[in-house]
Structure formats: structure tokens, C-alpha cells
Amino acid sequence: MYSEKVMDHFQNPRNVGEIENASGVGTVGNAKCGDIMRIYLDIDDNGVIQDCKFKTFGCGAAVATSSMATELVKGKTVQEALLVTNKAVMEALDGLPPVKVHCSLLAEEGIHAALWDYAEKNGIVIEGLKKPKNDISEGEEEEEY
Amino acid sequence: MELIYLDNAATTRTDERVVEAMLPYFTQYYGNASTIYALGEESRKAVTRARDIIAAGIGAKPEEIYFTAGGSESDNWALKATAEAYKEKGKHIITSKIEHHAILHTCEWLERQGFEVTYLDVDENGCINPADVEAAIRPDTILISIMFANNEIGTIEPIAEIGAIARAHGVLFHTDAVQAFGQEPIQVDEMNIDMLSSSGHKLNGPKGIGFLYIRKGVKIRSFVHGGAQERKRRAGTENVPGIVGFGKAAELAFASMEERTARERELRDYMISRFEKEIPYVKINGDREHRLANNVNACFRFVEGESMLIMLDMKGICASSGSACTSGSLDPSHVLLAIGLPHEIAHGSLRLTLGADTTKEQIDTTVDAIKEIVAHLRSMSPLYEDFVKNQQ
């Protein structure tokens, strides 16, 4: 069901944990599947993400996308981190099964939520960053069977 | 790595003796059971034998057993075709919130056809109160469908009591016994069961075969129309090897029932007690007394089911989180929600269903593995983090 990369990141998740006094923390959840993701960012004065950690309550894909997303944003500037979309995370993981696409959205939103928290704490505006929803529902319509 | 298979409620390994019994009917006695020649007679005799065994097992007459393609078809047939046959009498059906989707989705379909369905609540152990059933009966109630035992949490429902109520009110009573057949004693007359669904692959029989028991006199229509098979009630060339295999599996299951379930019950209780003693924040789901001998269902707080399943799989342990059939969906199990669990706890459920081959060593290995996995997943769970911080 899952690619080897997903399984690798699930079995050996990178960057699990907390950052004390983090520059930004974001927690997002998906009411439908009940999964929760928390992202911690440590951002230096130049706006470069020095460290990134996560905790996730969720399925295999949720854990793997959290892990991959933290890897992808580490060392990037805040602006560059905005380009780490769920598609980028999925590609880096060699894809996800269709029912699991929303798990990668959780990762994208988690990063955005942490960035939003960082911006608010520092009273700055990050161009292109929208206030994240803390509840991600797909809104997909069920066909009638 | 030894495989530890603890998902016997999803499906079972076909018993070697069952396969052995089926084999001649693929290549030697392959005749169509509805034909006149001797080759077909072999098939017909084999089908009769299987029907006799199954009927005897539940105290039914052989001609009241109709073979289908499995539990889902039996459930669909029982509900849709009874609704059709009795719609002049009324359009109200009573069922419960914890039925299998084969019942629930069929009921939703019937609602779209103009029927009215009452979905009874269950208590925190998943038990249906017979008094609730009685209270729900209306003059236009035509059918009560309550499962014999729940496939997720193992709770056994008070079928005899519900049957008596249905009988007293002149309402038909169907039970989905897919998990109970061959596992619990069933007597259709004593329990006043009018229709009963079962599926071969849940008792070490083959997949793709099931039956619907229909009491003589019940005016149900056909569901699959066509040829004159199964006393003109269920069309389709008889699946002779499947029927033979189901018959053999039933024979074996009935012969071993008492001893086998006693063993399973002991292992089940041992597993539950280790969970409760050794893992904090665990909740056992389902009734502790009225419970399938082979079912353990537990919620491990702060962790999520699928992650546990994948990590168990890496250790060669097969388990399930909610019903196997719901795995296409993201919703937490409707059964766990019906017994009152909040979403995030329902998401952390694990179902472990034992079989005749399950050993104490396997149970120990599995509990040890779960302990480790739960600890690991909690260490990365934001819910657990919050919980610990709040406690401090």
C-alpha cells in the first residue's frame, strides 16, 4: 500500500520531538479522520529555519509526511518553506495512495500554522501566507451507491 | 519470522481438510448440479450433504438453507426482499446502530425506497436492550434485524429475548450471524429466528460462499433472479466446491466448538488481563461477559490504529483496527462511536481475533509488541504530550 520511502519515514521518522521556546508552533487536525499534527520551528534572525520538529497522532502516511515535511523545510528561509506544498511532500515520498492524500495536506497546513504563529509572535507579515484552518476537511462529495 | 494471525474476524485460513473436500469438485465431479446426468447427480448429492450438515447445526430443515455468495449477499437479500414482499403490511424496519455495513447500507438504500428504519442505540458495552426493541415496534413494523454478535467488539446480543419479542408481535426476525455461526450455539426454533445470514470464510471455510436461512412460510422474494436453482429462490449455477467446503467447515466447526471456544476464551481473557495490567490508559471495548470467545478489542489512548497495525505487521502480526470492510473509509468505526467513544479514542482501537491455532506464546509475543509500539507512538503523539503537561 505504501511506497518504500513512506515506510522508511514511518519506521524511522526524522525530527520527532519538541523544541523548547520554539519560534513558532502549529497544531492542525483533521476532524474527519481525527488525526493531529504539531510542528515546532526554530527560526533564526535571518528568517532561516534552523530546526524543525514534529509530533503526530495519525496514520502511517501522516507520520511519514510529517517526517518528510520537517526534512524539507530545515535550512530553508521562511519564504522558501512556503513552497513546501503537500504535492512536494508527496513527490518526495514517491506518492501516497489516493485515500491518503489528505494526510499530506495536514503536513502542509502544519508548517503554515507554525509559520503563522512565528509571524504573529514577531508581529510580521509573511507574504503569501494565509491564516491556516486548524481543521482540515476535504469536503469531497460522496457518490451515491 | 513466524506469522501471528490475529484477524480471524476479517477472514480465516481455509482448513486443509476443507480444501481437500473441495478439490474433487473442481476437476472430477464438475457437473452442473441442476443437470440430469450422473455427473450432475454427484454435485447434487454433495450439495445436499452440505445443506444437511448446516441445517442440523442450527436446528433448521435442509430446505430452509439457501446458499448465497457470502454474508453481504445474505444480508442484502434478507432485508431487501422481505421489504418488497411485506411492503403492503408496512414499511417500518428495526435494526441497531452497530450492525455491519451490509445491513446498515442496505437499510439506507431501503430508506431511499420509502421505508422507515429505526436504528436502536446500544449501551456502552454494545448491548441492545430487548425492551428498546419492543418499544420500537409499531403496527407497520415488518422486520427486526439484529446481529447475533458484533464483528468489531465481539458483544453477543440477547437474540433469544429479541426473537421472543418479535414472535409475540408477529414481526419477522432476521439475525446477521456471520460472526456467530460455528462459534456460538444457535437454534433457530428456540431463538425464534426467521432468517439468518452466514459466511463461509469466517469459520475456516472458503470465501465467496454463504447462506441465508429462511424459515418455511416466510414470504421473501428472490434477490438474484434467473435460473431455478435453490428452489427457485436464488439464481446462479451452484458453486459446488464452495458449498462442499462450507459444509465441511461447518462440520468441523460444530464438532470442535465447545473445546475450541473454551481454549480461545482462556487466551482471550489472558490477553485482556495483560493489557489491563501492563499498559496504562487502555480501554477494553465490548461486553466482558456476553462476548465472542475469540474477540479482544482495546483502545490505546493517544495513539492511532493504523500506525499500530503497520508496526505490528512489521513484526509479523496481523490485526485490525475496526472492521476490515471499513478500511476504505476515514471515518472512525461506527460501532465504537455508538458505544460512546470520542473520535480520538475510537481511532486508537485494535481488534485481535483469535483462531483455533492461536497459542499462548503468540499472545505473549503480541502483547509484548503492542506494549513497545504503544510506548513508541505515544512518545511522538501531541495528544500524549498535552495530556502529560496537563497532569503536571
Place this chain on the structure above:
Amino acid sequence: MELIYLDNAATTRTDERVVEAMLPYFTQYYGNASTIYALGEESRKAVTRARDIIAAGIGAKPEEIYFTAGGSESDNWALKATAEAYKEKGKHIITSKIEHHAILHTCEWLERQGFEVTYLDVDENGCINPADVEAAIRPDTILISIMFANNEIGTIEPIAEIGAIARAHGVLFHTDAVQAFGQEPIQVDEMNIDMLSSSGHKLNGPKGIGFLYIRKGVKIRSFVHGGAQERKRRAGTENVPGIVGFGKAAELAFASMEERTARERELRDYMISRFEKEIPYVKINGDREHRLANNVNACFRFVEGESMLIMLDMKGICASSGSACTSGSLDPSHVLLAIGLPHEIAHGSLRLTLGADTTKEQIDTTVDAIKEIVAHLRSMSPLYEDFVKNQQ
């Protein structure tokens, strides 16, 4: 006594290679295909392989193949669930008088639900005229269901022409290809087929498994409601061994189709020519050109079918008289009546359907036996007595 099996249209011997392919999925890879663990993955992969083979065989996409319990379920599903989904558009369905009962009885059921069905006539060879199909189309026509090849008389219908007409009028087109799949080349796109039924046991695959091809975009509903199997469209634990066996049978059938049917065609024509030359008052039924390679259907005047069958059986020859599925009934075959045969002639029909293993020697033995049996039965037939007296 060697068994001469000439009832391959009723069912076939399961090929050893098919059984071989199925076996591991009973006791080794027995996992539920809908589960997450590695054991279930084995089942899922096997199902995918079978689906790919079958899809490729008819030029469909794998996700357009839905496994069912057989031809009858596929036919019921195609008709009932399309009717339900398109009833807002209209309530008229077109079919023919020579369809299998799985279609005809389903149509009668639909009529009871308020649908209107046109049953097209056929000519004396059992051919449907595409112009008749076109003429029957009304603004409220939602479905045309015409069989690919008839199971009794072997006539192959002009499916591509009918498909083109259906497409031109924006009407869905279903074909019951239970007798044709693996026996005749089928291309769903070229032939404009929107839905197609097939059954495993007609091509040396196992009983109890079939499929319905549903073109992407067709808004058909479910027939068996429940779990999320088969892309949520057909509930029930996947019959993995059955599916694997069907896949293998399809693979073998496609690989051997050209050569096998060429051989059968030759034996078929040889048998027919011997009948016509050596037995008086015989009538060959079905189209002589557009005909299944393995079908011989003949009426022997003044004799009755069942008597012939029993006498053939005593010589170890398996044949059928009319459809295997009609054997519960006393009415003469509706197909033979539809091609215009009077009752007493229809009753004297014999269907002989060859298989890959059929030999010329078997054909000779069979024709010799039939000659003898017909002569014997005529000698005790009052109809024959009258006939002879009238001639004198």
C-alpha cells in the same frame, strides 16, 4: 466407461492449471484483500493481476472490472441498478425474447417495479435485427440489453451494430457475454459496450465467480450493499481464490482462443453434417454462420429431450436439452419457442456443447449413440406412429 462431456455451455471442468493457481490462496495467502498488512497485500496483488488480465482481454481498463458471484448476479446488477440510477431519465428497457432467465426474470421484476420492457423478436435462426432495436428506442429508453451469444442455440448476435445504434441514441448498452467471453473476440470500445456480464465456470474457471464490466462514467448503483470492496460498488469479502482462478482461466482462454475455437468449429460442423446426413427428421437450431464454435443444437422430431438425455447418460454421454437452468421447469425452452418451433418439436431438442478436450472419436461415438437412441424412442413414440401412418 469413458465419460464424454458435451455440456460445456452448462458448466466446464475446472482446468488443473486454474486449480493450481488458486490453491495457495486458500491456506497460504488467505488474508483479506482489504486489510493493510503484508498478508492482505498478497491477496490484493493477486486480485489486481486477475483484474488486469480480464480487462486486457476485452480492451477495458482494470478499474472498469467489478467481480461478482457469477453471471446471474452480474445480469441482475446491470439491469436493476441501472434502472434505479436512470429512472429519472426514463423507464423503458429493450431486450430480446431469447435472453437467459437471469435477464428475463430480472426484466419481469423490473416490470413489477413500474418499468416497461420491450422483448424483441428474433428470426428463425435466433438473430436479432439491429433495425428492430433501433425502431424500439423511445425517448424514455434507458437501457438495451442483448446477449452476445445465446446459450442454447449458440447464435451470435450483431453486437457491434447494436452497440453503435445504442451509442448514436445515447442509450446504455449491456450485453450478457457469459457464453462468449473467452470464446469470441470482444472489444468493449469498438463494440460500444457499456456493461458486460461474464461467469468464470463457463471457461474452465471456478464456479461462483463472475464479473461485470462497467464503463467509466456509467452511473450505475450498487446491487450488493455493504463494505467498501470493489471501489465501493460491490460489497463482500473478496473471493480471492475465485478471482485468481477466473484470471487464470481467462488468461488460458485468451491464449488458446483462435486455435481452440478453430478445432471446435471443425468438430461442430462435422457433428452437424453427420446428423443431417444420417438421421431423418432432424432440424439444426441456431444460425449456421454466426454461431458459437462449440455449440450444436438439434431437434429430433417425435422424441422427447429428457428421455434422450437419460439414455445418453447411460452411455456416459453428458448433454443437455434446452438450458441447464430451465431444468426445474416443464415448459419447453423459451428460446426454441422464440425461433418459431412448435411445442412438440421444441421438446425434442438436444444441446451438445464441445470443449477443448473433445475428440473426433467422442463425436462419432455420440452421433452413433444418438442415432440408436432416436430410432429406439421413435419406435415407441405415438407421434411417430401417426406420422408414419399419415405418410402411407
